[in-house]
Amino acid sequence: MGNRYKSSRTAIAIILAIATFLGFGYDLYDIQIKNNEYYVAQSSAVQTYTVSIEAARGEIVDRNGNVLVTNRKGNSIILDAAYFPSAKNNEARNAIVINLIKLFNKNKEEYVHNLPLKIGKNGKVKFFTKKDDENFESAIKTMKSKDMFNLQPYATAQNCFDAMVEKYGLERYDAKTALEIGNIRYELTRCLFSVSNPVTIADDVSDKTVAQIKENKTNYRGADVQVVAYRSYTDPSLAAHIIGTVRKINAEEYAELKDSGYGINDEIGESGIEKACEADLRGTPGEKTVTIDAEGNVNETVTKEPVQGDTIVLTIDKDMQKIAEKKLRKICLKTSGVATGAVVVEDVHSGEILSAANYPTFNLDEYYSDYQKLASNSKKPLFNRFAMSAFAPGSTFKPLMAVAGLEEGKITKDTYFYCNHTFKISDMTFKCTGYHGGLNVEGALEHSCNIFFYNTSQRLGIDLMNKYGKMFGLGQKTGVEIPESKGIMAGPEYRKKFDMVWRPGDTVQCSIGQSDNLLTPLQLANYCATIANGGTRYKTHFVKSKISSATGAVNETGITVEEETGVSQKTFDIVKSGMRRVSLYGGPDRQFNKLKVKTACKTGTSQVVVNGVKHNNGFLITFAPYDNPEISIGSSIETAGSGSSTAEITAAIIDYYYSNNDSEEKAQTDSSLLP
Incomplete structure (x- = not known):
């Protein structure tokens, strides 16, 4: 019986050995004879990849070709999968990542930290x-997503940390080190x-870090130095809001723009002209072809x-712009x-914005490093006041009322009303x-x-x-390329949105720029320009032209007329005459009478409550020269007390514009860029 079982086991072993031999034999036949050409090709195959090369962003210059934003060369550290x-x-x-972290920490380099986890004081x-x-909620959601740690929305921070440790094999590291490594992974x-x-x-x-990585390829295998064009500002505090x-593209933007050629590492305009002109400034990425042969040798060739x-x-x-910002800061x-x-400041014949200043402002070089400090500042330096702050314009609204009354024949130049300090309507005074x-x-x-x-x-x-408010752009955006408020034009139409009734007293209040009226400094300047030029309201703009880096061709923005009011010259002459008298005898006279050119203006105030205390905001609209207007200026200072207090800013701008010009011809001529 025992011999029979032994004999059976021997037979089975022999059969298995024969089967295995035949299997290997077939594989050998398949590789060397039947499909020899295929396997030879596979053994010598070269894998080819296309890598995008980032293009430098275009420059931003002022109307005279003075550089505002350019690029400087710097070094970034990348990891290359090849x-x-x-x-x-x-x-x-x-092991390589921890070597890099030690180097970065030693040389005080900042490195990526987009993993939204940290270790608290309690460990x-x-x-x-x-x-x-600022976008922590979105970052946490991304971390838990299927493509990342694949966790439920209710997963805790510890759950996320544990998933990270498991995914990246970090079990042997302490929590702090694991988090540092996991962050880069x-x-x-x-x-x-x-x-x-x-x-x-x-x-x-730093150059020190670059040298150390290049000199030690073994410890930093896969790490490389990439020369990058970083934004550089001739004056980082100048025109920051414009x-x-x-910044780096985020996940949502990448998902939306990847089909347009954007990479996950690309930079993108976040605000201002950088965002508005993103398609022009971005440039066209190049391409590098990377080949890896069967032995792991890598070859790189720039193909585009x-x-x-x-x-x-x-x-x-x-x-x-410098003068406007300096004077505005001083007065505030x-x-x-x-x-x-x-x-x-606006060119009344084109809608070009010659200057737009805010106080407070911020430094573009320090925007990201100081973001939390800037965002929590009670004066809100990141807020673009000239485009987004809308105020009750007060008496700067009165020239519009004068235009409407004269043009509709409700009043004439010789219409007189008697002022005894009070006006009654119904039961209101x-x-x-x-x-x-x-x-x-x-x-x-x-x-x-x-x-x-x-x-x-x-x-x-x-x-x-x-009707006239609409003609002059009230309650409408002026057209600039960057975000702006459309303000509010007071009236029954606006009140209906909130199921509120328009009453007779509201019309009275509206006539002096109160009630629901809200205008931005941009709108004030544009409205004043429409009066100054005789009734043409232009679309405002910050972009004068675009110059192709590929061909040198210049694409001018051009002039866009938004409204021809059709108001008579006679009406405008009367209104301008009244505004001229404000310059000569009103509150701003001490500033304006020193100027070489004649001006016309209107002041305004509106009451606000700040920290429980009543203050007056001050406004001023001005155009110059009076006889042949070229520029209009709209200014606002919160808690200034009166519009006259802004006259020093306006006077300095006009003095600059017409410096060294006794004939009231335009002093600042546009120069062209060299090819």
């Missing part, structure tokens, strides 16, 4: 908060790391050179500790700032008499007032 250990080899990858793992990242996963897609892990590093910022983005020529004048600081403001006696429209503008315009409003009615 040389980096395989994703299956966690241990080798982690426990915590999620990022808004203090760590996470970045590789997040940015779709591959031979075709190297990932940047540190930006703008120029705007750039990148093309720098186009140059954007702005309408602003760099020197005027002199006014009060809480004062903020804005000023806008409205007041003036003084006792002016009998005044015509020119005198009413000069003395800013409320009573005259209360009476005018009763003859016009709110529908006609709104």
Whole structure:
């Protein structure tokens, strides 16, 4: 019996051995004879990848060709999958990453930290908060997503940490080190790391770090130095809200733009002209072909050179912008500790914005490093006041009322209303700032008499007032390339949105720029320009032209007319005369009478409450020269007390514009860029 079982086992072993031999024999036949050509090709196959080469962004210059934004060369550290250990080899990858982290820390280099986890003071793992990242909620959601750690939405920070440790083989490291390594490993996963897609892990590093990485390829295998064009500003505090910022593309933007040629590591305009002209500034990426043969040898060839983005020529004048910002800051600081403001200068014959200043402002070089500090500042330096702050314009609204009354024949140049300080309608009493006696429209503008315009409003009615408000751009955006508020034009149409009733007293209040009226400094300048040029409202713009970096061709923005009001020259002459009298005899006279050119203006105030205390915001609209207008200026200073307090800013701008020019011809001529 025993021999029979032994014999059976022997037979089975022999059969298995024969089967195995036949299997190997067939494989040998298949490789060497039947499919010899296929396997030879596979053994010598070359893998080919295409890697994008980032193009330098285009420059931004002022109207005279003065550079505002250019690029400087810097070094970033990337990880290149062609040389980096395989994703299956966690241990080798982690060893290289920890070597890089030690080097970065030693040389005080900043490196990526997009993994929204941190270790708290109690030693426990915590999620990022808004203090760590403004978009922390989106970052946490991405981390838990299927493509990353594949966790449920309710997963805790510790759950995420544990998933990271398991995914990247970090079990042998302490929590702090594991998180440091995991952070860079996470970045590789997040940015779709591959031979075709190297990932940047540190930006703008020192020459010392560059040298150490290049000299020690073994410890830093797969790490390489990439020469990058970084944004550089001739004056990082100048025109910050106009120029705007750039940053790395985020996950949502990449998903939307990847089909347009954007890579996960690309930069993108975040705000201002950088965002508005992203398609022009971005340039055309180049291409590098990477080949890896069967023995792991890597060859790289640039097959398409990148093309720098186009140059954007702005309408602003760099020197005027400096003066506007400097004077605005001075007046705001002199006014009060809480004062903020804005000023806008417009070419009345084109809608070009020659200057647009805010106080406070910020430094573009320090925007990201100081973001939390800037965002929490009570004066809101990141807020673009000249385009987004809308205020009750006060008496700067009165020239519009004068235009409407005269043009509709409700008043004439010789119409007089008597001001005894009060005006009654129904059971309501409205007041003036003084006792002016009998005044015509020119005198009413000069003395800013409320009573005259209360009476005018009763003859016009709110529908006609709104008709002219629309003509002059109230409640509408002016057209600039960057975000702006459309403000509010007071009237029944606006009240209906909130199921509110328009009452007779509201029409009275509206006539002096109160009620629901809200205008931005941009709108003030544009409205004033429409009066100054005789009734043409232009679309405002910051981009004068675009210059192709590939061909040198210049594409002019051109002039766009938004509205031809059709208001008579006679009407405008009367209104301008009244505004001229404000310059000669009103509050701003001490500043304006020193100028070489004649000006016309209108002041305004509106009441606000700050920290429980009542203040007046101050506004001023001005055009110059009076006889042949070329520029209009709209300014606002919160808590200034009066519009006259802004006159020093306006006077400095006009003085600059017409410096060394006695004939009232335009002093600042546009120069062309050299080819």
